Structures are given as C-alpha cells and as structure tokens.
Amino acid sequence: MHGPGDLRGKDYKLDDEKRALIYRWYEVYPKGHPREGKRRFKRAGLSVRKGTAKTELAAAVAFAELHPEGPVRCDGFRKEGGVWIPVGRPVTDPYIPMVAYTEEQTEDLAYAALLVMVAEGEDADLFDAGLERIMRIGGDGKAVALAAAPDSRDGARTTFQHFDETHRFTLRRLKEAHQTMLANIPKRMMADPWSLETTTTYTPGEGSVAEGTHEYAELVEQGKAKDKTLFFFHREAAPKIDEDLDDFDQAADAVIEASGPSIATWPDFEGQVEAIVSLRNQPDTDKAYWERVWLNRRVQAGKQAFDVKRWESLARPDFMVPKGSLITIGFDGSQFHDATALIATGVESGHQWPLGIWECPSEEENWECPENEVDDVLKQAFNEYEVWRMYADPPYWDGMVNRWRGRWGEKRVIEWWTHRPLQMAYSLRAYGGAMTSGELSHSGDETFAKHIGNSRRHALKQKDDKGKPLWTIRKERADSPFKIDAAMAGDLSWEARCDAISAGATRSTSSELYTASSTRRR
Template identity: 80%
Template sequence: MGLLVVPPFDEEPWPTLGPQVCDLLEERCVHGPGDLRGKPYQLDEEKRALIYRWYEVYPKDHPRAGKRRFKRVGLSVRKGTAKTELAAAVAFAELHPEGPVRTDGWRKKGGVWVPVGRPVTDPYIPMVAYTEEQTEDLAYAALLVMVTEGEDADLFDAGLERIMRAGGDGKAVALAAAPDSRDGARTTFQHFDETHRMVSPRLRAAHQTMLMNIPKRPLADPWSLESTTTYTPGEGSVAEGTHEYAELVDEGKAKDRTLFFFHREATPRPDEDLDDFEQARSAVIEASGPSIATWPDFEGQVEAIISLRNQPDTDKAYWERVWLNRRRQSGQQAFDATRWKQLARPDIVIPDGELITIGFDGAQFHDATGLIATDVMTGFQWPLGIWECPPDAKDWECPEDEVSAALEEAMDRWEVWRVYADPPYWDGMINHWRGKYGAKRVIEWWTNRPLQMAHSLRAYKGAMTTGAVTNNGHEVFTRHIGNACKHTLKQLDERGQPLWVIRKERPDSPKKIDGAMAGDLSWEARCDAIAAGAKKRRRSKVIVMR
C-alpha cells in the first residue's frame, strides 16, 4: 500500500488521550454539512487510529510526562474522505469546555498507567482557509454545524466568523486568505485547510509565522493540524513543503520528534493502465483505504470516480492527484517541476572567471523580474537575482539599481559571453547596459515572437529531460519553473506536435514565472555560445562545497 507514516507505527503504543477524545466526539458531536448533517458523529477505524496517534503523550515516568508527543501533524489523503470534517471534529474537542484534550494526571487501567484528559484553559483556535469563500465550505463551516446542531449547543456562542464558549473563555475563528502574524499569537490549536492550495508568498509566510507562534503558550501544550489532498509539484505550496520535510525526516536527513505525517496514495506501477476499469478500480480502492471501503455504496462511488476520468475533457493528471492522491504534474504545467528538483546541485559554485551566459526577463511594476546565469561548460543555472512584487503591494516598482548592480557584479566576476534580455518595460535600462557592456554582449531577445519562443522553450524542456541543465536548488527559481503554464499555439512542429509558449495560469495570478522565462533566455544564449565555439580553452575546476 502507498503509505508514508512519519514516524512509523511503534511496537509498543504510547499513552494517548485518543480514546477519551473519540468518546467525546461520538457522544456529544454531530456530523457537519452533507448527507449525515446533524446525526451523531461516528468515526471509522482509520480516523479513530489517527486521533489516537495525534493525541499521544509522554509516559508517566518521562520528564515530560503527559505532554503532547506531536506539535505538528500533517494529513494527506484523497478527495472525498471527510478529512475536513475530521479536522473540524478535532477543533470541536479542542474548543469544548469538557474536551479531554490535555493531560491532568494518571490512572491505572488494566495495570497500565493511562493519562486522564482535561479541557484547555482559554483556547484560541485559528482555522485558516486560502480564500474567504473557502471558509463557508470547509472546516470552519463544519465546526459551526457541530456546535449549533448538536446536544451541546448551549455551551457555545456561535457566529459566522467566530465560535466562543458560552462563558467567553476561548474561541475558534475563521481566518481567510492571509492571516497576519498576530492571528496566531496565543494559539492552543490551529488548523490549515487544503494546504495544496496555499501557494501565495503571503499564505506561506503566514503559515511559517503561525507555526512559530506554537511555543508561545507552553502550559497550553498547543499544536497544529494540516489537512489536504496532495499537491501539484513545483507550485511551492504549504502541502509540498510539509510533505517534502516529512520525507527528509523519514529518510533520516532531518530530525524532528514533534512531527507526525500521514499520506496515503495508490501505489504507482510501471505497467499500470488506468484505462482498464479493473486497474483503475484497484487504484481508487487503494487510495481510499480499508475504512473508506466500508462506506455505504462504496462501489457506486468508485464507478462514479472512474467515470469522471473517462470524460473527454478530463485532465488525467489532475484526476490522479485528487482521486489517487498521487503527486502529478498538472497538464497545464510547461516543465516537470519534480524533474527540476532532481536536477538541483546546491553544493556547486561556479568559480570566478568562467564563461557564462545570462537571461533577463520581467516587469517593472506589480509582478517579478529575473536575472538567471548559466555556466556554458556544465549547463548549471543559478539566479543572480529574482525580484518579486510583495503581496498586496500597491506601488511596488522593481529596483533598477539592484538589478543593474547584480549584472555589474556578474560582469566583474565571470566572463559573460551574452546577455539575452527581453526589452519591454526595460528599454532604457537595457540600452544603458548595451552602452556600458557593448551591443554585442547585451542582446535584445524579444519573447513576444511565438515561433522563436516555442522552439527555445522546447529546447529548454528537453535539456531538463536529459539532465543537460542543472540548477542550484534556489527556492524562488524552482517555484517560477513550476508556475509556468503552457499556452498551445496553432502551429505544429516537424513531428506534428503542437508548439507552445509559457504564460501565467491567468493574467492576474500571483504565481510568478519570470524566473523561468529568464532561465530559458539564459539557456538559449548558452546554446548559441556552444554553437559559436565560445568555450574557453583553459578552464579551472568547478568548486564543490562540502
């Protein structure tokens, strides 16, 4: 089965408040919006097991006896498994004035010391969604139903933006789009919903800030829960960062005793044919897990899911991501972001004096600008600078002096064969560069020529496929590569395949691609340098930093 559980299951189970939390939910909570709305909440075996793990505490003889084992929890499962409702149920227990969610002593049961639960004092529970509209549909909305339509409705004072204990000592709040740093300042529990959609710099920064707020109330023993369907590689989402970090912990490349991560997917198989009904059915069942497979008319749901894949306009990669929970490149993405990450060589530094090429692309206002270098000999790329408009900035202008300074430093350090620069919006600065460094070294390379651009991008993508191009793993550059979307042209190449150029997913998208465009121009210049025989005769070795 395609499972990643970090840390793995223990031979000897830890003490846990999980049974008491589950009892509270099934005795006092109701289901949220949907077919079971208002009915007594029921946990399947997998969700019960997850709650048991999430509420593990240190044993009685430990110096930290009774304290939570995990401070950050990640859950990644396929669409339609009620993960959001589970998160809302946990928030219900954390907010409930009788919720047994923190340790308040020990008692013996069957000869074993087990923790005794108590409620949190003055809980503060931010529930973060990526848009204001999402708060109406996801975890906060489910919690609102749970506290208003269950038998404990008199214990809460609920509204569309906040749910308080009736006594006023604690609340859950809906936070949309981009909470600021103070929103999590006194958190006891916090939930991030559908983190694969949290891709904007502001949301990712807010996520980091709110994680940093967790240690502020040590007596409350606070923690975070992130729930999501898996992510599209290369978008730089919160889900992507959490999953990759969990993999590092699992591989022993990072140490974190406070993380619990659970991911289930349909195991990819080399000879798999999802056009075959039985193979597709097996994949959906595996991605669902054994507990979901016991749901009423599960076979009917499986058939409906497979039917969606067979629709002529279905994005097959998207279908695999949401229903099989596999990390798949979007059909819109121009470049394979996973492959790009595989080509990262962060330990390489190109020595001064080496022959390089540079690509420049960007906008002066409200977007981003990239200046990317390529080592001619090795094909190694790295950013000389990427400047992004800060989120919600109204009057931002790319700092020309910083861009020019970065280029000047590159000219001083390396032997720059050519700079290919896209002129729109930067005519004055590029003309200044041409006057300073020479018109034969700084070339206007217009990206608004569809056929030339398409052939250039095809070569760049091919270099990624073969491994001819490598990179330094720069986070922003990598994100721009993953953000670039295909725009198919009417023209075909010599093999009869549609040519394409790159664009943002939509004109007003916050997902920048200028670094990717600059990377392509830098690669184009490198190809031209090799064709012109511009390699240096004598060459020092590449320095590898250990």
C-alpha cells in the first residue's frame, strides 16, 4: 500500500520504469554461472528529479526486504518453457538501517513511508512498528531509522540499507557514516546484502555523497574504475543549444524530459508541469536551484560566488613554485570556531596553494586553532620563500598579527580588514576574474576547493561606476558548518599578488619595494 500522500492506504502499484529498476536491482547471476543465484549488484544509486516518488519506492523495497514472506533472495531455479527462472525467498533475520540527513527528517523520508505501509497495510499483524524501529513479530529482523551509522554490533548484521536524499549528505559525520555502512555490506555474505541510494542530483562542489557516487559511476562507465557491483541510474533534461528556459514551452519540454515516460502517465501530469514551470517565473526563485531539482541537472547554485567547475579546471597539482621565489600570502580565520587558512600565491606564476588550513571539527565545541602550529608554518614560508607581502585579516588574531608585524616588519605583514564591503567587492571581483581568465592556477587541494565552493554571494546595494552590481562572500548561514576561510585567504593572497604586479615587484627589487605601498584597495 502507499505511504503518506494523496494515495495513502491505496494499493501500491509500480509504473513500468520503477518495475524495470527493481528488475535490475534484483538481477542475479544465471544458472550455470560460478556465482549462480547471487545478486549481481551490491550497490544501487537512483538520481531523478524532485517529485517522482523515489523515496516511496525505496520504502516499498525496504518493506519487501523486511517482510517475512518477501521473495527478495534467490533460493534456486525452476525451469519454465526451457528457461531457468530464479525462485525467491525471504531474508532470514533482516537488519535494515534507513538513513536520513537529520534526525528530524526521518519523519518525512523513506522510513516514515515504510512505517505507514507496515502499520496500516494488510499485514500489520506481522510487525511491531514504532517511530524509531519496525520489528517482525517474534523479533526475527528489524528496520531502524537513523541519522548516523549504526553501532558496530548492529552494523555487522546489515542485509539491506537505504540512504535518502544523499545530495544533502555533505557533513563529515554523514559521509563517514556512508563509508562505514558500505563497509558493512560484505560482512553477512550468506544474506547477500546490498545498499540503495536515492536522491535528486547535487550541487557541484559541495562534496556530497551524491556527488561522489555520481562521479564514481562516471569513472566506471568510462573504464577508469572497475566495479561490477554498482548499478547507477540518472535521468536529466539534456541541455540544448540556444535553450531558453524563460520560454514557457521550452521549460515545459525540459520538465517532461526530466520526468520520463512513466511519470508522464500520472493523473493531470500536464497540470503538474505547468505548476513546476510557474515556480520558475516567480521573482524570488533561484533559477539554478529550480534547474537542479526539477530538471535534475548538475548546476552550480545561483548564490555560489565562484564557478566550481572552472576552479577544478585550473588545478595544476604537479606544478610547484620553486623555493626562493617571490610570493604573497593571505591569512584569514578564527581561533575558536570555523577555520583558519594561510594561502600562498607565486607572484610570477599566479599559482596558489595552501600553506595550511585548520578546520574546527563539527563535533568539538571547545576547539581552539593551534596557534603555535600556524606560527610555525608561517615561519617556514618566510624562510623558504621571499615573501613580498602578507595580507592578514586581524580580528581574532590581532595579537599574533602584531607579533608577525614585529618579526617581519609592518611593510611586509599588513592588516587587510575584510569587513569593508566595497574594498572586498572589488578584490573578490578581481579574484573571480582571474579564475575566469585562467590567470590563476592552484594545487588542487580538496579542502581549499571546498571553501571555494562553500562561498556564497552577498549582494551589496552599491554598484560600480558602470552600474554593475557588487558583492562579497559569506557562508550560506551564520551557523553553517561549511567553511569559507580558505577562499577569503586565497582572495587576500591574490590581492597582494595584484599589488606586487602593480608595483613591479621582482626578487631583485622586492626589498626596495616594501615601502612602495599600493593605494589600490588595501
């Protein structure tokens, strides 16, 4: 039966596409194969647009996996019309963790749908159902709602597991839970366990589980990774040349393509398409978000400050700025929360790399950035390179910044306050422009890249002299766990490099130019 929604309590029926997916998910090796009867796929991923009932599909699969009569494992073969057909049997003592991205969301996602199916269906007398766990009567098997990995005792018993909306699995604890739980799958081989991940596609650069799964599936498809156990299905509206989504008919066609032929048979599908397209026309709609969730396209969020794909293309991990070269350094951070970063830039090459990035672990409330470690890294940089200037944002580190100014001089270590909107806006525009033009390259550091991707545009009321809007960067919200300090330090380092270029700084002249302070925007 269907879970929460307009069809609640009615018989659950599979459309042709969902039936085909289940056939693939439960495909077994044929009779005569060395592994006959065993599951072909141990990990399945489903990436489709919002509103296609993928979560309820996962709940229905979990229901079959939990049911004491569910024919979800092969118990040999029978011959029909000269063809060997696998015979199904239920799982003995199933353990089914169902993971949501927060504890609150377990009430809205797959576990909640499973709870309705179990508690209100014809076989309700076979289960003892609660808000956190559903057990077979007699204690032989259960499904549990989780927002983190199961404990080691339960985790070793997994027979099927589901991860819901994995584009939201961006926090470290969720990604670690995902890895831990995948590692549990090989432990109970007689039960032939497997994993299912369902999601709307991800925002590039956020480092979500959905992003990792999709990119891994592409590597497998390209032959760059070998994995016979993965099945991945993704549907999106393919972008077209000269596409204009502001045109109602073109936007509607894209929604229809992203929906697929089976969804198009739903009652009043045309009305649903019209409602979806009308959302795009609302004045406050984030059109990049709309494109991601309704067309299932991997597009950068409209409020992201920098183009993450462009940043990826600028990586030069094999390039090293030679020791002794003229460089600039940017510093930004916090001592007791968020993160702290030192980013260097080669003046001649425009190549950036982190000298160090220190992040506050999300689970540590009393974390303090290791001041001595930051100081040691900076000493090493000044010893190994010729540092023309270091631009440092002083709040929270004013004592250390003053110490550095005393050690290396006020003309080399300069306070560069990031709370000045106009100065920051022009600096950030130059930084983004360097990415666009390719003048900038970087080492490919993953943490640095995440901070670039986490940076969100904050529009200013002011405009430049040509009437173009100005913006600065912020986290997505004040208490967000997604850090941006390395992006800010990268900007300050680039700002210092721009000033070095403007001043004509070279290794042979730099000592004379420490006094030639630029008035550009410091």
